Amino acid sequence: MGEIDPAFVQEPDHRPKLRTIEVDEIPVIDLSVSEPEKLASEIGKACQKWGFFQVINHGVPLELRNRVEKVAKAFFDLPIEEKRKAKRDELNFTGYHDEEHTKNVRDWKEVFDMLIHDPTILPASPDPDDEETTTYTNKWPENPPEFRETCLEYCREVEKLAFRLLELISVSLGLQADRLSDFFKHQTGMLRLNYYPPCPSPELALGVGRHRDGGALTVLAQDDVGGLQIRRQSDGEWIPIKPIPNAYIINIADNLQVWSNDLYVSAEHRVVVNSQRERFSIPFFFFPSHYVTVKPLEELVNEQNPAKYKEYNWGKFYVNRTGSNYKKLDAENVQIDHFKAPESE
Numbered sequence: 001m002g003e004i005d006p007a008f009v010q011e012p013d014h015r016p017k018l019r020t021i022e023v024d025e026i027p028v029i030d031l032s033v034s035e036p037e038k039l040a041s042e043i044g045k046a047c048q049k050w051g052f053f054q055v056i057n058h059g060v061p062l063e064l065r066n067r068v069e070k071v072a073k074a075f076f077d078l079p080i081e082e083k084r085k086a087k088r089d090e091l092n093f094t095g096y097h098d099e100e101h102t103k104n105v106r107d108w109k110e111v112f113d114m115l116i117h118d119p120t121i122l123p124a125s126p127d128p129d130d131e132e133t134t135t136y137t138n139k140w141p142e143n144p145p146e147f148r149e150t151c152l153e154y155c156r157e158v159e160k161l162a163f164r165l166l167e168l169i170s171v172s173l174g175l176q177a178d179r180l181s182d183f184f185k186h187q188t189g190m191l192r193l194n195y196y197p198p199c200p201s202p203e204l205a206l207g208v209g210r211h212r213d214g215g216a217l218t219v220l221a222q223d224d225v226g227g228l229q230i231r232r233q234s235d236g237e238w239i240p241i242k243p244i245p246n247a248y249i250i251n252i253a254d255n256l257q258v259w260s261n262d263l264y265v266s267a268e269h270r271v272v273v274n275s276q277r278e279r280f281s282i283p284f285f286f287f288p289s290h291y292v293t294v295k296p297l298e299e300l301v302n303e304q305n306p307a308k309y310k311e312y313n314w315g316k317f318y319v320n321r322t323g324s325n326y327k328k329l330d331a332e333n334v335q336i337d338h339f340k341a342p343e344s345e
């Protein structure tokens with residue numbers, strides 16, 4: 001120890017085992033397959049067993065992905081004082097940030113966050129009785145000059161993929177393809193650029209500590225370095241997700257776990273860093289409109305299978321989370337477990 005700031009040091013139980021073998025276990029699904037039922041069935045199985053899968057032939061142009069990766073690298077290569085000109089602040093959570101905490105331990109990473117829809121409306125506070133909203137707009141860096149246009153073009157393309165996946169997931173649950181689409185009329189999602197610099201003590205710190213994603217689903221581009229690990233449901237082992245060139249990693253997030261009444265899992269995951277190579281990843285977080293009430297879908301609950309969650313408001317959940325990710329707090333931040341129905345605990 002002693003090489004890195006203690007704020008980054010994980011408790012012994014959560015430190016990564018470094019030499020894990022790469023196993024190619026989560027399903028890889030080819031989206032160019034034309035029968036929607038076959039696709040939906042493969043996706044459904046993956047969502048139940050893993051909560052994660054990779055997609056290939058997904059329709060997002062490779063040339064655009066390469067361009068967005070290039071502007072991300074150019075931005076993070078800038079001197080720190082340049083990057084901090086676009087820093088997030090108390091009033092606006094978009095922009096550059098290098099002090100994120102997951103479960104109160106600092107993450108070994110820098111990020112740049114942007115809203116997929118500009119402006120985005122969110123509740124002004126997590127207080128359930130406060131009906132005020134706040135309108136957020138994106139903060140942009142001056143350099144590289146093509147940053148803004150490239151990121152926005154990329155958001156539009158990945159958004160199409162996210163809506164298509166949402167439809168396939170609905171079908172996989174035995175519902176109409178558009179059953180979940182209305183929840184996203186004023187979606188509140190975010191595109192994040194992650195930069196994980198080499199870390200002198202990768203056995204002590206994590207790029208992102210263990211967590212579940214809070215929204216509906218995540219569409220993640222990772223580079224060829226590797227480091228993302230998911231917790232296997234069957235035995236709790238941390239499984240590395242193998243980088244596949246030009247694939248996207250899709251993960252079910254908390255809202256879908258609740259909508260599906262625990263049929264689909266929002267799996268815990270984390271990012272391991274290394275001492276040699278920097279790593280980049282780009283998650284697209286697909287979130288519903290702020291006013292959406294999240295609860296198990298009526299079609300999926302009955303007497304034998306009662307609702308396992310009480311309803312909650314997405315916007316309040318989100319602003320509560322966002323406020324807690326950026327500083328060290330005394331308490332755990334909000335989790336869907338807090339909305340478990342008493343009889344299912």
Ligand SMILES: O=C(O)CCC(=O)C(=O)O
Pocket residue numbers: 192194208213220222227228269270271280281282283
């Ligand atoms: O960098 C990655 O591979 C995943 C990052 C992640 O889980 C997140 O930003 O929520």
Ligand SMILES: [Fe+2]
Pocket residue numbers: 211212213269
């Ligand atoms: Fe995540």
